[in-house]
Amino acid sequence: MGRAPCCSKVGLHRGSWTNREDTLLTEYIQEHGEGHWKSMPKKAGLLRCGKSCRLRWVNYLRPNIKRGNITPDEEELIIRLHSLLGNRWSLIAGRLPGRTDNEIKNHWNSHLSKRLKNKITTTKENNKNKQKKHNQEMGSGDKTNKTKIHHPKAIRVSPLSMITRTNSFDSMVSLGDLDFPLCRSDLTDSNNDVVSGCGCLCINSISTDDNMLEKMFEEYRQLLEEEDHVQLDTFVDSLLV
DNA sequence: AATAGCCGCAACCGCGGGTCA
């Protein structure tokens, strides 16, 4: 028994929104408020799926939405938040006023991920050369010294057990206080540019405990200060318990 | 000028969690 479709597709408009549709939706929401997406299209006189209306409103028509020109500061914040949260775009968006999760997701996929990939490649090359040189100086290489970074798959976060879209991350932790790299490979060069963000510390479950994240960061930071061969799996696994 | 390829972004889709009858 399959899941029923969210709405009947028959006779509904799809594709780009027209000005008239935008106006109808905006006027309806201004008068009646958000929510009740299922019944909204009919009441607003729109031949659209409720999901489509919600998406259009949230990503485009909502007031106070900033469009285009993501600043370098915002980019850096996105990179850091992504290294912390993984692909939790709604959480990342909650930390960037006026930005939508869709916009951030698109920007990440089309710009930042490629840029980081390039930087990672460059960094890896440099590290390879350094390691080669080091091995030559120290004799044979030590294969057990490899740092292992675990990439847990991001999971959906319940709004109740977590946070709301609007206040989201503010209620958990003040990232303005984060003056250390968010993950092992999210290191900065002498120009304070993020060199690499590949080794994501993806946290699979975040409690509402006020100090939990800060404790985790502190623990993580201490780990990083320890010997190079720390197996990050151990720490990450501890987060997953 | 034509067109192929690329890129950015808006929109769609499927899934999972929460709620409620």
Place this chain on the structure above:
DNA sequence: CTGACCCGCGGTTGCGGCTAT
């Protein structure tokens, strides 16, 4: 307890504009 429904999320698609050839 169960199942239907609603909502929101992340992944993916497809279209339009831009650029290179």
